[in-house]
Amino acid sequence: MERMLGRHRAPTWGLSRRMLCCKWPRTRLPVGASALCFFVLCWLYIFPVYRLPEQKEVVREVLQHVGVWRRNLTAATQFRSLLQDCCDPGHSLALTKQNTPVGKNLWFDGELFHSVTIDTATRSLFPQNSPFKLPLKKCSVVGNGGILKGSGCGKKIDQADFVMRCNLPPLSSDYSKDVGAKTQLVTANPSIIKNRFQNLLWSRKAFVNSVRIYNHSHVYMPAFSMKGCTEPSLRVYYSLADVGANQSVLFANPDFLSSISKFWKNKGIHGKRLSTGLFLVSSALGLCEEVTIYGFWPFSIDLLGKSISHHYYDNRLPDTGFHAMPEEFLQLWFLHKSGVLRMQLEQCEDPGV
């Protein structure tokens, strides 16, 4: 330990360096302490501790890079081909008739050893092919972080050709200045269907009306991720199909979700489950030529150090331990710095305008 310290300090303490070296042999740690040191070093070697930075450090780091971002086409293309090799977002994002024949055993990605066999009735709910005309050009992926509040980013978000959003977020006129209005793909977590719409067991009108704001969007649902997800997802499908709504359900492909999870696990993300946001960004990086992400900021202060709410629309905190948000953030920040995607964290327009 002391040696490491000595080394680090040596360059600044040029003169005393030799003294430190001379003193070196005389340092005598008790045997127990040396053994402990040795043990700790071995432990660290086997299980490196990734110290996650404090949010103030993250803010400082972000501020150093504001305004200097450049897209790196080479890096973006490389990353897209990595995603293509592991996960093939273009064909695998959603279940389609093409990628899911009758009789296919679909393993749930969020359960141990649970699968369903796809029958004709279930398969008939899938579109023939992936509904997206690829490659998509400019994509906005909108997370729901409180940093969007007062950002004035709505116009910029809507300028993209394709806008993806997470978990049926509110888009009323109170928010559109900051988050925009356009949506082509929105994810819906079955737990929202349970909590906000009584699992669609009673009236479906409130639900059908509430998703009108998503215009002609696809509603992307993880119907085959956990056992409890299937029924609410199918109810959403029928609720929308039966009234001829402009929104249509796409069922997430559990093989795709698990391959994306593996991809990020290999890059060191330790959460039990990836956040929806990271799934969406990964999909966008595979589908789109240019990706800008908004509202991906899991910290409780903004770039000025002011405290902010957790979401742009409320301050409900997530379950801790389920997602590894700061870790995910650091991965995305790395992609931002390498020019693979652009992460918008600063305001787009002065909210006063």
Ligand SMILES: *[C@@H]1O[C@H](CO)[C@@H](O)[C@H](O)[C@H]1NC(C)=O
């Ligand atoms: C762009 O990315 C490639 C691959 O990661 C890298 O080799 C190159 O130096 C980057 N170019 C710039 C200008 O940063």
Ligand SMILES: *[C@@H]1O[C@H](CO)[C@@H](O)[C@H](O)[C@H]1NC(C)=O
């Ligand atoms: C809704 O969809 C229509 C038709 O595709 C389009 O003209 C309109 O701009 C969309 N509205 C929003 C808010 O995106």
Ligand SMILES: *[C@@H]1O[C@H](CO)[C@@H](O)[C@H](O)[C@H]1NC(C)=O
């Ligand atoms: C569906 O979209 C069409 C064309 O954009 C629009 O005229 C119609 O009002 C929409 N239907 C509903 C129920 O919102």
